[in-house]
Amino acid sequence: xxxxxLLIVAHIxxxxxxxxxxxxxxxxxxxxxxxxxxxxxxxxxxxxCYTVLRIGLALLVLSGFSFLIYYRLTGQEExxxxxxxxxxxxxxxxxxxxxxxxxxxxxxxxxxxxxxxxSWYTALILGIYHDxxxxxxxxxxxxxxxxFVVAFILHRINIHYALxxxxxxxxxxx
Amino acid sequence: xxxxxxSLIVHIIAGLVGVISAFALLIGLLHRVPKxxxxxxxxxxxxxxxxxxxxxxxxYYVLYYGKAVxxxxxxxxxxxxxxxxxxxxxxxxxxxxxxxxxxxxxxxxAPDAILGxxxxxxxxxxxxxxxxxxxxxxxxxxxxxxxxxRQ
Numbered sequence: 001x002x003x004x005x006l007l008i009v010a011h012i013x014x015x016x017x018x019x020x021x022x023x024x025x026x027x028x029x030x031x032x033x034x035x036x037x038x039x040x041x042x043x044x045x046x047x048x049c050y051t052v053l054r055i056g057l058a059l060l061v062l063s064g065f066s067f068l069i070y071y072r073l074t075g076q077e078e079x080x081x082x083x084x085x086x087x088x089x090x091x092x093x094x095x096x097x098x099x100x101x102x103x104x105x106x107x108x109x110x111x112x113x114x115x116x117x118x119s120w121y122t123a124l125i126l127g128i129y130h131d132x133x134x135x136x137x138x139x140x141x142x143x144x145x146x147x148f149v150v151a152f153i154l155h156r157i158n159i160h161y162a163l164x165x166x167x168x169x170x171x172x173x174x
Numbered sequence: 175x176x177x178x179x180x181s182l183i184v185h186i187i188a189g190l191v192g193v194i195s196a197f198a199l200l201i202g203l204l205h206r207v208p209k210x211x212x213x214x215x216x217x218x219x220x221x222x223x224x225x226x227x228x229x230x231x232x233x234y235y236v237l238y239y240g241k242a243v244x245x246x247x248x249x250x251x252x253x254x255x256x257x258x259x260x261x262x263x264x265x266x267x268x269x270x271x272x273x274x275x276x277x278x279x280x281x282x283x284a285p286d287a288i289l290g291x292x293x294x295x296x297x298x299x300x301x302x303x304x305x306x307x308x309x310x311x312x313x314x315x316x317x318x319x320x321x322x323x324r325q
Contacts, residue, residue: 054198058194061190061193061194062187062190062191062194065186065187065190065313066187068186068317068320069182069183069186069187072182072320072323073179073182075324077320077321077322077323077324078321078324079321080317080318080320080321080324081252081321081322089314089317093310093314096197096306096310097307099201100197100200100201100204100303103201103204104204
């Protein structure tokens with residue numbers, strides 16, 4: 001197996017762990033919040049998801065930069081000025097910044113979860129599609145729009161569960 | 175040439191490990207009850223990663239970059255990559271290992287104060303955030319400089 005193939009495998013594993021971790025963190029969070037509180041067991045499950053997500057992020061960053069070293073050492077430096085690459089690096093940089101802001105409660109939960117989920121999926125999509133002809137600003141613009149679309153969808157899901165929660169005591173009474 | 179390339183690879187990977195461990199350190203310090211053992215481990219990794227990145231970066235810079243890469247960048251389409259980005263990077267990067275050292279000493283010297291949520295915990299968190307953000311920006315600056323060698 002060549003070095004390049006190894007890097008691709010590491011990069012894919014990092015992305016899978018990150019996207020999977022972010023997706024399941026959100027699913028378990030929504031599920032845990034159905035009754036309005038997060039129990040100790042649910043908290044422990046969420047913690048595992050965040051750990052997997054962070055391992056994925058570390059692997060993604062290390063393998064991603066290894067690609068850049070590979071390009072540098074094989075005389076393909078022009079690839080380092082690709083607008084898609086810079087958009088992807090910006091979005092990956094936003095993931096830990098978002099985690100820090102969420103940890104210190106400087107960003108509302110609805111926005112933090114939408115940013116995390118959208119960032120991971122955008123990085124995945126940018127990694128899959130090689131022929132992205134959009135400029136840096138266009139990609140970042142679409143990414144920002146996607147954050148608010150995802151936030152709206154998550155908001156509707158939360159409202160759905162909140163309504164179910166309100167109906168539940170009435171059902172019990174009858 | 176092999177030693178030079180190895181030093182470049184170690185410079186980048188060790189720097190990234192330093193940035194990742196600074197992030198882990200920051201998240202650890204932001205917990206209500208930080209795990210001191212983890213903080214100690216991450217602070218040591220952060221410090222030694224940056225020292226390694228520093229030493230190998232200096233080796234590559236002195237023996238190769240100045241003679242072979244810098245003239246290419248200055249003659250290419252993005253001379254600002256050296257004149258502004260590299261000049262800023264090489265100066266800013268100088269003090270990151272010192273800040274990482276201060277964080278490590280703080281964690282080893284005052285574990286009880288950190289657990290007691292004293293002001294030192296907040297100060298160390300700020301320093302870790304500073305190292306993380308600056309380290310990440312320096313990594314991005316490195317990409318811009320490497321790319322300019324062909325512009």
